[in-house]
Amino acid sequence: MERYKILRELGDGSCGNVYKARDMITYEIVAVKKLKRKFYFWEEYTNLREIKTLRKMNHPNIIKLKEVIRENNELFFIFEYMDYNLYQLIKEREKPFSEEEIRCFMTQVLQGLSHMHKKGFFHRDLKPENLLVTNDVLKIADFGLAREVSSMPPYTQYVSTRWYRAPEVLLQTPYYTPAVDMWAAGALLAELFTLSPIFPGESELDQLYKIYCILGTPDLTAFPIGANKSRLLDLVGHEVVPPVKLPDIIPNASLEAIDLIKQLLSWDPSRRPDADQSLQHPFFHVDKRVPCPLHDPLELKLSCKRSKTNLELKLQDFGPDTDDCFLGLTLAVKPSASNLDVVHNASQGMGEDLLLCSDFNHHPDQSIFWTLLSPDQSGIHTPAETSLPLPFSSIQQHQQPIGVPQSAGFSFQPLQPNILTSPFLALSSPFQRRRCL
Numbered sequence: 001m002e003r004y005k006i007l008r009e010l011g012d013g014s015c016g017n018v019y020k021a022r023d024m025i026t027y028e029i030v031a032v033k034k035l036k037r038k039f040y041f042w043e044e045y046t047n048l049r050e051i052k053t054l055r056k057m058n059h060p061n062i063i064k065l066k067e068v069i070r071e072n073n074e075l076f077f078i079f080e081y082m083d084y085n086l087y088q089l090i091k092e093r094e095k096p097f098s099e100e101e102i103r104c105f106m107t108q109v110l111q112g113l114s115h116m117h118k119k120g121f122f123h124r125d126l127k128p129e130n131l132l133v134t135n136d137v138l139k140i141a142d143f144g145l146a147r148e149v150s151s152m153p154p155y156t157q158y159v160s161t162r163w164y165r166a167p168e169v170l171l172q173t174p175y176y177t178p179a180v181d182m183w184a185a186g187a188l189l190a191e192l193f194t195l196s197p198i199f200p201g202e203s204e205l206d207q208l209y210k211i212y213c214i215l216g217t218p219d220l221t222a223f224p225i226g227a228n229k230s231r232l233l234d235l236v237g238h239e240v241v242p243p244v245k246l247p248d249i250i251p252n253a254s255l256e257a258i259d260l261i262k263q264l265l266s267w268d269p270s271r272r273p274d275a276d277q278s279l280q281h282p283f284f285h286v287d288k289r290v291p292c293p294l295h296d297p298l299e300l301k302l303s304c305k306r307s308k309t310n311l312e313l314k315l316q317d318f319g320p321d322t323d324d325c326f327l328g329l330t331l332a333v334k335p336s337a338s339n340l341d342v343v344h345n346a347s348q349g350m351g352e353d354l355l356l357c358s359d360f361n362h363h364p365d366q367s368i369f370w371t372l373l374s375p376d377q378s379g380i381h382t383p384a385e386t387s388l389p390l391p392f393s394s395i396q397q398h399q400q401p402i403g404v405p406q407s408a409g410f411s412f413q414p415l416q417p418n419i420l421t422s423p424f425l426a427l428s429s430p431f432q433r434r435r436c437l
């Protein structure tokens with residue numbers, strides 16, 4: 001261990017103390033976890049869950065175990081170092097995270113979970129303290145309780161920190177599944193909005209009660225695990241309690257976020273989406289949404305097929321005035337798309353949709369958010385002769401009312417009053433205002 005110079009303690013967990021240290025050979029900063037118990041035999045630690053699990057994991061959202069050292073019957077794990085855990089970030093936070101930040105955290109949690117579950121493991125102790133963050137990167141850590149999916153139940157009851165514990169674990173079912181991690185992800189998603197735990201139970205029973213107060217009486221026919229559980233029946237009795245309205249307790253969450261939280265926090269584990277399904281949820285696909293009423297999706301598809309809209313981007317000519325640089329782009333749409341519903345799939349392989357709102361010229365003030373593919377992504381190329389920088393990046397967010405999807409975007413405004421009478425749509429953005437020097 002003389003290779004590692006301990007700098008300071010980072011955490012004192014139930015299994016070990018974690019230290020920040022410097023690798024004196026590479027000068028890299030690492031985290032050293034010194035396990036509290038002693039290890040006298042080789043097999044004792046090769047069988048450790050944390051080692052068995054992490055050895056099989058190789059994913060950017062799962063903490064990397066670099067080395068295991070046994071010295072004087074003591075065991076040290078050498079991990080890549082991360083600056084914070086999510087609990088610290090939540091605790092120190094003075095204003096709520098933006099939905100974009102939450103999306104960024106949750107995407108990584110779910111990608112890590114997806115990898116782990118596919119590799120045949122579930123974590124069982126997902127909580128903010130075990131999610132480590134450096135800059136924008138999040139990694140799942142602490143696999144001390146991880147379990148192989150294929151391992152044989154019954155599983156131990158005392159699993160996972162209470163606040164993030166799934167009802168089937170609280171109900172002491174021996175047959176829980178990776179869906180326990182999805183429950184924890186739902187509790188985490190809610191907490192990222194409110195900055196406090198959604199179910200802060202003070203005992204196991206109180207934990208179940210707190211869940212019951214928010215989710216209401218479970219439908220026992222749809223929740224067979226709970227049906228024969230006297231613990232739950234004792235708690236819920238015969239009175240049917242309706243669920244609270246989640247937007248009332250998570251007012252800063254969009255409708256999409258609320259829906260995902262609801263799904264993840266299903267009493268019935270089989271109704272929770274898995275990590276991949278969660279990543280497909282509209283909460284993670286803001287760019288594809290348009291905050292104005294659209295027609296039936298089927299109709300959209302059909303209208304898309306009917307009129308093959310041709311979309312091209314042109315750069316306008318600019319005068320000598322610096323303000324002429326303000327407006328960068330004009331969308332030219334063929335008259336066949338007079339009733340603009342959908343411009344689908346500017347680039348087939350991209351999987352991106354460009355959605356335009358019909359009748360937008362009847363609502364000239366309405367902001368329409370949409371994705372603008374960069375020219376090389378979309379296959380749409382700017383004329384080679386232009387020297388105007390295309391300000392695709394650094395687009396500010398409008399302040400969004402709750403429930404309205406956020407998206408990096410542009411607002412539609414008529415470039416010239418008459419331009420809308422021609423089949424041209426002007427795409428402008430005050431964010432694009434640049435000085436031409």
Ligand SMILES: Nc1ncnc2c1ncn2[C@@H]1O[C@H](COP(=O)(O)OP(=O)(O)OP(=O)(O)O)[C@@H](O)[C@H]1O
Nearest residue numbers: 011013014015016018031079080081082085129142
């Ligand atoms: N790789 C790392 N980089 C930076 N800090 C870390 C790292 N690993 C762990 N920590 C810090 O140490 C704390 C405890 O680590 P860990 O959860 O692995 O230990 P534990 O003994 O298993 O804890 P628990 O009581 O939660 O089971 C974490 O919450 C985190 O703050």
